[in-house]
Amino acid sequence: MRLSSSTVVVVAGEEARRVVAGLRGLSNVRAVTRGDHDPEEFADLVRRGEATYVVHDADPLAEVGDAWVEFFDGVSATGRLEVAIEEAVGALRADRLELPDYYVVLDPEDMPATRRHWWLGVLAGAAPNRVVPAPASAARVADALGGLTAGRWWPADLAGWLRGLPRVVPDKAGLPGGTA
Structure with a gap:
């Protein structure tokens, strides 16, 4: 359960740690990098955000995302995606995992297709x-923070949405009827 009224933003991509560190010092941003803190301290820093934005580099769905990519690239061990999904569902139910308000994805055009x-x-x-896509620059991410707009929240049935991911085909993901 979130204790703060801050907007939580995960910065994702190869340069996430560097970009988040570059946001330190902005008056309305608490920038926290995961590698600088033990897990409990990190979770506490994110939860008790005292700024308009709490920005960090610890994607709560990283394992699910990695497993989904490996599944559709044909390089994962059998069952890895399902295990990652069930671990995420368990963490959601135990309040150990919380989705951020936003993701800022760095340089998506440079990422592999899946x-x-x-x-x-x-x-x-x-x-x-x-x-929200953005170039891998602290200044550009700061600009993106200022342009965040309200929109539909994450699915109400997160467990059902997560469990449906093995049927979401990469080049149809996000489109109506994008399942296999």
């Missing part, structure tokens, strides 16, 4: 205004 489909298809299809 990874790009995860961000701009699967996640953006679930909550269209909640996934």
Whole structure:
């Protein structure tokens, strides 16, 4: 359960840690990088945000996203995606996992196709205004924060949405009827 009224933003991509660190010092942003804190301290810093935006680099769906990409690229071990999904569902139910208000995805045009489909298809299809592409620059991400708009929240039935991911085909993700 979120204790703060801050807008929580996950910055995702190869340069996420560097970009988040570059946001430190902005008056309305608390920028926290996961690698600088133990898990409990990190969770506490995110939960008790005292700024307009709490921005960090710890994607709560990273394992699910990685497993989905590997599943559709044909390189995952059997059952890896299902295990990642069930772990996420369990963490959601135990309040150990909470989706951010927004994702800012760095340089999606430079990502491999299936990874790009995860961000701009699967996640953006679930909550269209909640996934924002941006160049890998702290200044450009700061600009993106100022332009965030309200939109549909994540699916009400997160467990059902997560369990449906194995049927979401990459090049159809985010489109009506985008399942296999």
